[in-house]
Amino acid sequence: MKVGSHVENQNNIAKVCMLAGKIMLECSAETYRVEDTMDRIAIAFGVENPQSYATPTGINFSVDRAEAANFMRIAKRTTDLYKIAEVNRISRMIVSGELELNEAFDSLKELDRNHSVYSNTLLVIAATFVSGCFTIMFGGTWADFIPACIAGGLGFAAMLGSERLVEIRFIAEFFASLIIGLIAVGFITLGIGLELDKIIIGAVMPLVPGLHITNAVRDLMAGHLVAGVSKGAEAVLTAFAIGAGIASVLAFI
Known part of the structure; x- marks a missing residue:
């Protein structure tokens, strides 16, 4: 794999992991569940040593200890167990090999855009x-x-x-x-x-x-x-x- 494509692939993996963590934190998921989900997604896409750290107001993620870290601020939080369950479902599909990287990202983006199922x-x-x-x-x-x-x-x-x-x-x-x-x-x-x-x-x-x-x-x-x-x-x-x-x-x- 070329260096450029390898870096791009790592960036895309980080985007998927960060988006999954963002949705879960905004919906009031436990931080240990958020970190575990991000790590499992990264490992499923070939990352050997993912580093994730979540707090109620922010996410840090890196594909390795010595790599640059990605950070996202979580400003607003609500309670939406449906979206948490959907992220878990998508992550399980990723781990089982049913979703490719681009498909996973598109599914998470669509879920993130959706409003709560309860008005x-x-x-x-x-x-x-x-x-x-x-x-x-x-x-x-x-x-x-x-x-x-x-x-x-x-x-x-x-x-x-x-x-x-x-x-x-x-x-x-x-x-x-x-x-x-x-x-x-x-x-x-x-x-x-x-x-x-x-x-x-x-x-x-x-x-x-x-x-x-x-x-x-x-x-x-x-x-x-x-x-x-x-x-x-x-x-x-x-x-x-x-x-x-x-x-x-x-x-x-």
């Missing part, structure tokens, strides 16, 4: 019913079901809307929990619903960072201390924002 409207509807179900599960009465559904749905919609105006997720989550607290108190004041605490607890559950907490623990157990601690800190900030919003409402009633 914001569907997410709000799901949050609405989930809130009511959590209220019942935590010991609330059926009289609290409808207030919890409305408070949870409107609160989640408020978070999605405020995220478009303010890029700081902490503020969006604080505003959402504030809306939930106000609506819950309003229902109790009007005599609709019986237990304020059960309504609030059920309504804030769609905002709780369960995936971030799980990923933080799994990364720590896998030895990825930087990623585990940073994701844990992010989960703590989210929990603090939710608690601060509810506390702000309860402080004035």
